[in-house]
Amino acid sequence: MANLSQASTALPQMRPGRFRLPRGEAWRENLYGYLFISPWILGFVLFLAGPLLVSLGLMFTEYAGFKKITYVGLANFEELIKFDIRFIGSLRVSAVFAFWTVSLAIIISLAMALLLNQRFKGHTFFRGLFYLPAAVSGVAMTFVWAAMFEKDYGMFNQILRIFDFDRVAWLTSIEWALPSYIIMRLYGVGHYMVIMLAGLQSIPDDLHEAAKVDGASGLALFRHITLPLLSPTIFFLMIVGMIGSLQVFTEGFMLTQGGPARSTLFYVLYLYIVAFTERRFGYASVLAWLLFLIIMGLTLLQFWLARRWVHYESQEA
Amino acid sequence: MATEIRQASSPWMYRRSLRLLLNYVIAIAIGIVMIFPLLWMFSGALKTKEMLLEETVINLIPPLPWQWHNFIDAWTALAFTRFLFNTLVITVASIFGGLLSASMVAFGFARLRFVGRNFLFFIVLGTMMVPMQVTAIPTFLLFHRLGWLNTYLPLIVPMWMGGGAFYIFLLRQYIMTIPTELDDAAKIDGCSPIGIYRHVIMPNIGPALAAASIFLFLHSWNDLWGPLIYLTDDNTWTLARGMLTFKRTLAEFRHGGGLRQYQIHWFLSLGTMTMLPVLFIYLVLQRHFVSGVVTSGLKG
Numbered sequence: 210m211a212n213l214s215q216a217s218t219a220l221p222q223m224r225p226g227r228f229r230l231p232r233g234e235a236w237r238e239n240l241y242g243y244l245f246i247s248p249w250i251l252g253f254v255l256f257l258a259g260p261l262l263v264s265l266g267l268m269f270t271e272y273a274g275f276k277k278i279t280y281v282g283l284a285n286f287e288e289l290i291k292f293d294i295r296f297i298g299s300l301r302v303s304a305v306f307a308f309w310t311v312s313l314a315i316i317i318s319l320a321m322a323l324l325l326n327q328r329f330k331g332h333t334f335f336r337g338l339f340y341l342p343a344a345v346s347g348v349a350m351t352f353v354w355a356a357m358f359e360k361d362y363g364m365f366n367q368i369l370r371i372f373d374f375d376r377v378a379w380l381t382s383i384e385w386a387l388p389s390y391i392i393m394r395l396y397g398v399g400h401y402m403v404i405m406l407a408g409l410q411s412i413p414d415d416l417h418e419a420a421k422v423d424g425a426s427g428l429a430l431f432r433h434i435t436l437p438l439l440s441p442t443i444f445f446l447m448i449v450g451m452i453g454s455l456q457v458f459t460e461g462f463m464l465t466q467g468g469p470a471r472s473t474l475f476y477v478l479y480l481y482i483v484a485f486t487e488r489r490f491g492y493a494s495v496l497a498w499l500l501f502l503i504i505m506g507l508t509l510l511q512f513w514l515a516r517r518w519v520h521y522e523s524q525e526a
Numbered sequence: 527m528a529t530e531i532r533q534a535s536s537p538w539m540y541r542r543s544l545r546l547l548l549n550y551v552i553a554i555a556i557g558i559v560m561i562f563p564l565l566w567m568f569s570g571a572l573k574t575k576e577m578l579l580e581e582t583v584i585n586l587i588p589p590l591p592w593q594w595h596n597f598i599d600a601w602t603a604l605a606f607t608r609f610l611f612n613t614l615v616i617t618v619a620s621i622f623g624g625l626l627s628a629s630m631v632a633f634g635f636a637r638l639r640f641v642g643r644n645f646l647f648f649i650v651l652g653t654m655m656v657p658m659q660v661t662a663i664p665t666f667l668l669f670h671r672l673g674w675l676n677t678y679l680p681l682i683v684p685m686w687m688g689g690g691a692f693y694i695f696l697l698r699q700y701i702m703t704i705p706t707e708l709d710d711a712a713k714i715d716g717c718s719p720i721g722i723y724r725h726v727i728m729p730n731i732g733p734a735l736a737a738a739s740i741f742l743f744l745h746s747w748n749d750l751w752g753p754l755i756y757l758t759d760d761n762t763w764t765l766a767r768g769m770l771t772f773k774r775t776l777a778e779f780r781h782g783g784g785l786r787q788y789q790i791h792w793f794l795s796l797g798t799m800t801m802l803p804v805l806f807i808y809l810v811l812q813r814h815f816v817s818g819v820v821t822s823g824l825k826g
Contacts, residue, residue, distance in 0.1 A: 235639075238639050239640040241640075243634075245634030248630060248686065248688050249650065251687050252687025256684050256687065260662075260664035261656070263667070264660055264663055264664050267663065324552055324556075329546055329549050329550065329553075335553045335556075338557045338560055339557070340816065341560060342563075342564075344805075345801055347744060347747065348765070348766040349748075349769075349800035349804065352793055352797045352800070353794065353801075355773060355793060356567070356793040356797070359790055362578040362579050363790075364584070367578075403820060404820060407820045459750045459751070463769075477659055481754075484662070485754075490663050494663060497662070497663070498660060500659060501655075501656060504655055504656075504657055508655045
């Protein structure tokens, strides 16, 4: 490891015609610096940069993981754009899912955060309770959702039965399968709420006080002070929420595997099926890179918006 | 609350206590929605399948006799003891390696001056954008070539290399809040950076390590993608992988004329058992849990 650190430390310092290696104290600190971050450098090369380049190359091939690898030019891209109805469908499923989960989660979490921000006695207890589902979400909870949505024994149909409604085929009907996933996701809304609450608490009290003195009503306070100052948090949650819902996999794979009739074929689920069920590594790489580009676009949008908002605030101050 | 109402002599005070009451009503209503599915799970785990099908009200306290054997039946339907062992090995090794390597890297970025530090840290942050699905195929091919399929290694080794940008970022932010005077004092006493890392930084970043270990734990405990790709031999399966097969095969008996009989009570007892560790950690470490989410805005 020491050799690698020394080499990479020295290199950036060398300029043509003026060789100056850092010496003494500076050299030592460079050495230690690279020594400490060497696990990350190794991981970055082996599990990130290297694989990224390989998958970039795989996009132009047909490969099933065995010896034979065929160069196919742009055929994979052509298939993606022209022929793949499953791809279009999965993009649509993910977009619909992301839209509804993110927008509903933001509205609900905002209401919950406003409630808890009143700081009534026991608000920390309720915060803990509201966050509980988000904390236990995971493979065990997914498993329980399978039971809750079950047609004959499940919790939801038990409740419907008590109120004399017809039972619903939650995960097994085309019209209800995707909404079931949205309900499932919204159960973890506490995650949004905690971040929203932190955003609310960062709004200085004196702004509210000043507006109150000017005679602003509760609604006007919310509309003209809370909401604008909270908008960076809301945008952040929107972007992070969209990225998160694009990457749904565990729930989808465990519960419906894309069915019925591809109504829950999420994008990453489709990617997994192409890659590891159908063993089409080349085509799956195209899908993966497209996902990467979408996520990168969303992230850059978030950065751009964040900068604008920070600018906006400082102008006001 | 009683005192609040007693004070309600003026109309303004009256409105205030009414509003407080409303707050509690709404908070309790949301709380019930949040807790109900979990209570349904706990109670259902102790019921027979017939009870779940036939009861006309939802009994959150299961009728006697409580079906404790549901837990044993579900647990022994597949080799879940083996899966638990595998999961624990992977989880413990990942947490240990993740904490060690991420704290080292975070210390490097937070405290040491080296050429290209800011640029490299920018790259660390940039890697958070890369979805793991993009690197999944080449990584799979790499592990395949190394002969690591059906071993724990593909799920552990990457965690020993910084554990991911998220953990590095989390720990670096926390290290930045520790006064550099402590470092300087140690330096004067003749400490090398390794000494500062061990004796100054590590003892002082407990809360951040706690938050990171929670997310590392959740990551390993809930990961389905990794085990699905790398572990095909059921001796190496984790709980999550085992539960997938449980869901797909054993819980859906073929009964009589092909009628599907869900062993739903097994779902609930198995779900309860695999959720308990997570629930326990949440209840004990709630503070670190929430602070970690807020610092990062992300979840492991």
